[in-house]
Amino acid sequence: MFRKAAIVGPGLIGGSMGMALRNRKLAETVVGIGRRRESLRRALDVGAVDECTMHVGEGVREADLVVLATPTAAFEAIMHEAAPQFRPEVILTDVASTKVRVIETISAALLERPDVAYIPTHPMAGSEQSGPLAAREDLFEGAVCIITPLTNTCPETRSTIRRMWEALGARTISMSPRAHDRLVARISHAPHLAAAALMAMVDDNEARLAGGGLRDTTRIASGSPDLWVDICRSNREQVRRALDEYVQVLQRMADALRDGDLGELKNMLHEAKRRRDRALADREQESS
């Protein structure tokens, strides 16, 4: 599918892509590009890349696929180095968790390179771990990958990227960048802050006494704060809106408790359970 894939930031997501691209023969060579020597060595050790470099321009020069898999805060600087060096007709993608601002940044950097085929994607996989040591070839098996094509993305590029993600095991869907950002604010970013807020509210003694319920509910709160601040910065407005909506639901619950309206509370719990059980059942059916 590709002769040479360059992965900028071969950590959990980028490293897992590298492994799968290599092992599934989707790319002849995978080059890892990073800022820290140690991290690149780990990516080599775990088999996420064939070779690596700390020079963005050098790394992307011969690639026919370039994947941006660093935190979004680094995109501008990376694109500044990479843009002049891209091969003509290269496919450029990113795997960031937010899209509207990312697309602005990357599109601005490509003004002089209209020949670059940029197509943003977001594989919805991951864990509270990070770094190349957490990478797994099967990370994307059964995951959903959202593709947010731009108005000028040509059908061949869409098709290639779609087929690549499907070969990595993901189910792809397309939507607009704005619809994407609203969606992930509601199903991922606000839930992350909701989990962190539960831990922020208790003290160490209380936390130690908690059972499996709180432990699971707050699993994602053990994720990298830097990564999540990067995500929140990049999707600030939608995350704030989702949090506001979440607070409204919680206040309905608090009101029901204050008024002794346990029937209302019961309806909300029933509806939440129904929705969750159904979503799980749908997912199982889709992946079987």
Next chain:
Amino acid sequence: MFRKAAIVGPGLIGGSMGMALRNRKLAETVVGIGRRRESLRRALDVGAVDECTMHVGEGVREADLVVLATPTAAFEAIMHEAAPQFRPEVILTDVASTKVRVIETISAALLERPDVAYIPTHPMAGSEQSGPLAAREDLFEGAVCIITPLTNTCPETRSTIRRMWEALGARTISMSPRAHDRLVARISHAPHLAAAALMAMVDDNEARLAGGGLRDTTRIASGSPDLWVDICRSNREQVRRALDEYVQVLQRMADALRDGDLGELKNMLHEAKRRRDRALADREQESS
């Protein structure tokens, strides 16, 4: 330890206690008491009890340990039937998730039976499942069991109940009923509503697209709504206070996003991660 243990409500918690009391030779006989024939048959089938009955008075009559393991809403009616039938000096315990109101209800029913040694406990174990088919002998291994002795509980009773829970694998701690109810509102009841509110906020399509993060965060939202409404009713005031505090933390986050104060948000995420990672490490150390 006991000649005959009677378990009113041999479901997930009660059934697991029955299994462990039997298999670990802590009780010679375990009798299950319930309202539904089918459920009692399952308790027999899985080995949670030796015998069973639908008559509370009959079931408790010869027991030297009686465990109330039904939803708290049933306690008043059960105690009405049971109180006149208890053996002298019987140890009575409950495993409810809330204590202040439960103790009021049970103490009121024991006014004529000052010889009954009532000692409330709360094993902090469970899952989103319920019923005798979910019961497991090792459910309490590594769990914390909170004992909330009453002012008149004699030392022998405290010691017996403490040793029983330790024999079931739990680590016991004591605190006042009020401190207990505040604690569990913060580490269990409010987190449950927080998880349910995340599911209540999204629609079915959004829920289907969610990844492992939301799935874990909302696991407890698949728990029994009836059970949780019972808990919330019984701990209304403390749950409402905990929800209010939770909303305040979320609003601090929303404010930080609105003001672009990502440093404040980062501090909160770091603190949440530190607390969670530390609580997990402490738990591992304690159970090793």
